[in-house]
Amino acid sequence: MNIRQIFxxxxxxxxxxxxxxxxxxxxxxxxxxxxxxxxAINGSPRKDGNTATLCKRFLEGAASASKDVEITLFNLxxxxxxxxxxxxxxxxxxxxxxxxxxxxxxxxxVLEKIATADGVAIGSPIYFGEITGELRSFLERLxxxxxxxxxxxxxxAPKRFPTVCFYTMNVTEEGAKKNGYFEYFDKLEKLIERxxxxxxxxxxxxxxxxxxxxxxxxxxFDEKDKRKHKETQFPIDCQKxxxxxxxxxxxxxxxxxxxxHSLILASMDGKIITYDDNGIKPLFNHLKNSxxxxxxxxxxxxxxxxxxxxxxxxxKQLYTNVLSKEAIPVLEKYGVxxxxxxxxxxxQNIKKDDKCPMEKAVANIDEPQKGFEILQQKxx
Ligand SMILES: Cc1cc2nc3c(=O)[nH]c(=O)nc-3n(C[C@H](O)[C@H](O)[C@H](O)COP(=O)(O)O)c2cc1C
Numbered sequence: 001m002n003i004r005q006i007f008x009x010x011x012x013x014x015x016x017x018x019x020x021x022x023x024x025x026x027x028x029x030x031x032x033x034x035x036x037x038x039x040a041i042n043g044s045p046r047k048d049g050n051t052a053t054l055c056k057r058f059l060e061g062a063a064s065a066s067k068d069v070e071i072t073l074f075n076l077x078x079x080x081x082x083x084x085x086x087x088x089x090x091x092x093x094x095x096x097x098x099x100x101x102x103x104x105x106x107x108x109x110v111l112e113k114i115a116t117a118d119g120v121a122i123g124s125p126i127y128f129g130e131i132t133g134e135l136r137s138f139l140e141r142l143x144x145x146x147x148x149x150x151x152x153x154x155x156x157a158p159k160r161f162p163t164v165c166f167y168t169m170n171v172t173e174e175g176a177k178k179n180g181y182f183e184y185f186d187k188l189e190k191l192i193e194r195x196x197x198x199x200x201x202x203x204x205x206x207x208x209x210x211x212x213x214x215x216x217x218x219x220x221f222d223e224k225d226k227r228k229h230k231e232t233q234f235p236i237d238c239q240k241x242x243x244x245x246x247x248x249x250x251x252x253x254x255x256x257x258x259x260x261h262s263l264i265l266a267s268m269d270g271k272i273i274t275y276d277d278n279g280i281k282p283l284f285n286h287l288k289n290s291x292x293x294x295x296x297x298x299x300x301x302x303x304x305x306x307x308x309x310x311x312x313x314x315x316k317q318l319y320t321n322v323l324s325k326e327a328i329p330v331l332e333k334y335g336v337x338x339x340x341x342x343x344x345x346x347x348q349n350i351k352k353d354d355k356c357p358m359e360k361a362v363a364n365i366d367e368p369q370k371g372f373e374i375l376q377q378k379x380x
Contacts, residue, residue: 061245
């Protein structure tokens with residue numbers, strides 16, 4: 001070995017020692033302190049119908065991700081409860097009930113369970129173009145206490161957990177479109193997004209309603225076509241529900257590791273890279289030799305500065321504990337899917353007495369490359 005080769009090896013070893021990243025796998029890393037709680041709400045009266053089947057497949061998918069996932073299914077029609085009675089206890093100033101539903105019935109333990117859940121799926125058959133009455137009553141009780149009448153319009157849910165909505169219906173996809181169902185779903189999901197997160201939507205169309213169509217007067221429907229759809233398409237819908245549950249659970253498990261790391265990058269093949277430095281340093285470190293294109297990004301705190309660097313590096317999926325409001329428009333403009341537990345007005349500096357200087361530096365910048373260059377200059 002000549003002097004040049006020895007020098008190169010020393011440089012390589014030094015570079016490896018200076019970079020704070022570590023490649024590992026989910027199994028090696030996972031040390032969950034608290035089980036991940038995933039809940040599904042079946043808003044159909046039928047416990048073995050189309051909606052219930054999707055809810056169950058979703059939970060099976062979630063449970064398949066890890067033994068650290070606990071799943072719970074609630075069948076709303078088993079419970080004796082009413083919708084919101086407009087008592088306004090949840091809006092009462094200086095009250096224990098502020099932000100909490102004061103009604104006491106079978107729904108109380110369900111709402112308590114959801115208050116500590118990590119992810120929730122909500123399923124409903126379509127009745128006269130809408131979700132079922134019971135699910136509507138449930139949503140009034142779940143969402144209204146968290147929606148404030150304060151001028152800031154802040155919401156009070158303990159966590160903005162990920163959500164999935166299942167809708168099952170008689171009509172075909174074209175029928176759903178023609179009847180304006182998608183506009184209705186959009187409106188409903190906006191409400192859920194305001195309090196928790198933008199739901200992933202899974203629809204099952206042209207569902208099989210009866211076990212035996214011969215017994216019913218239902219010649220408006222083509223039973224053969226429905227049976228074919230049940231045998232070919234419904235298993236695909238069930239698989240989508242399973243995959244959604246698995247994906248949700250996996251992402252929650254990786255996100256729980258942010259209590260030990262500042263940045264985690266998870267690739268499709270199960271490998272994860274962790275970084276422990278704070279601020280935007282790990283993002284720059286990663287971009288020295290790679291990019292974010294093939295990774296789901298898990299970031300502890302994401303402000304506009306981090307968002308611009310992530311977009312510059314090709315990130316498409318972001319999970320974060322804390323997201324600043326200023327980061328949202330750029331994430332949306334550049335098509336980055338994001339999920340945040342908490343949304344704050346801005347990211348503070350270390351002393352917590354002003355805005356973070358990196359955030360100030362890109363306050364008026366919306367172009368990722370420009371933002372990256374400004375931040376790189378400031379950082380070096
Ligand atoms: C009261 C009632 C109203 C319904 N209204 C509609 C409707 O407006 N549009 C539609 O596509 N299907 C409608 N359906 C069919 C159900 O949405 C569909 O069969 C659904 O998949 C049933 O879900 P389940 O098996 O979970 O009970 C209706 C069913 C019932 C019982």
